[in-house]
Amino acid sequence: MNDERKQEKISTVQAVDVCIDVLLDVAKNPDCRLADIARDIGETKPRILRMLRTMERRGLVRKSSSGTYRLGNTAIVLGTAASTQVDLVRIANPILEELGQKVNETTQLRIIDNGESLCIAKFEPTRDLRVHSMIGRRRPLHAGSYKVLLAYLPPQVQAQMIPDKLERFTARTITTRARLEAELKRVREAGHCVSRGEVSDQLVSVSVPVLAFDGSVIAAVNIAAPAFRTQDSDIQRYIALLKNAARKISEGLGW
Template sequence: MSQSLSRALDLLDLVSRGVDSLDALATATGVHKTTVMRLLQTLESHGFVSRDAAYRYHVGSAVFVLAQTALDTRDVRRVAAPIIRALGASTGQTVHLATYDDGVVTYIDKVESRQPLRMYSRIGLPAALHATAVGKVLLGGLDDDELRRVASGAVLERFTSRTIGTRDELIAEAHRAAERGWAEDHEEHETFMNCVGAPVFGADGRVAAAVSVSVPNVVLSHEGVLALLPALHEATTKISAELGYTDRAPFIQPPVKKTPNDRRKELHG
């Protein structure tokens, strides 16, 4: 990669992260302001950055067009779009679509919930491998060698007291997700949120993506979120079929926990 191209990409990345002045960009890159200005002018001429009246730089419209075009060309996103929107409408909850590429899980589509309390997640951002349902599901689709390689290099940030803390735990959870056909985030990334995820399979039989449903615990209990698994599995089965998958996806529904009222009914007939 040429030095100019590399510097221009570094500048674009910095602008996307909120570094917006010429001085700050020059300092962050260690490049003279004259060179930074020239590169910014080139990016601006192609619509990748824009400059406001206060001479602050922002991400330009060309970036969003490029990102949207790239996302739209990914068959799984196009195929899944109407199905995850129907799932979001029927549950009223947040639905995510995510894919895996070289150790990174990325949200490629999202349906917002009807709840006022919403998740902090955005299309294009990475998802925590060890603390999200989609992350565990997608890890479960890897072969053992790749899974161990990814797990060994994963940064296992402790988000809550429930977050997975060791590589062995992560590998075991990925295997568990593959065996039962779903994974969960039980207050592991955010203390107020529970989430279930399931795999989408491609025509080649490999996991192509993952879909999840996320619900604040003030809206549904953990057991209530687990009860959404059949609807989630039905949605991922439809997406997989649209992608050409002809086999039967694994799905082991969790046992229903009995409440004290249920036990009393059993005792008294």
């Protein structure tokens, strides 16, 4: 890497660093002025102004008619989401473990992130043959029992989240929009989602929604097990246990 590219990389990182300093300063000192921010973080007013204008355009800060700055709606949404997710994992972990020990199968907690389901907490049993899970692993929303997350979205948001092309993973994967919309309606009416071989022929999974304090669906709690040892009676038991676990997590979040 030549010196010019090195300097560009360093400059870019420094710009992000200063931008974060600006945002934190506004958060700590609502209704502050440009001169106050520049003084607090030791930067020039023209540089701070460029950053403030960029953040204002993205909703991270907002400028009043008197020229002062405070956090914008986007920053508030980010803060609320971060707080909720931290609480969500803390509350869910012992409940996932208790549930996993009862069924001796893998349990997960997933949220919607960037149009996919994202695993943010999990429990795996010690048995040799089990479903392996990984925090941070992503899965499509249209395949598997995580479509329960899609089912509870407001209609307009749901329509935007369904991709034009639905990827096929197995012969059981739903690949048409009409079939998916009908399935999402059924899932919402049932209050749970059962998936048999939609992502993997050898996998059965069951998911139930977790409610936030305002009654909206914030996550899904799930049991995943090998298909060969999962009978219909097991699935009915899983549904009951999952609904109880989801209720405990929702209550912990203030619902």
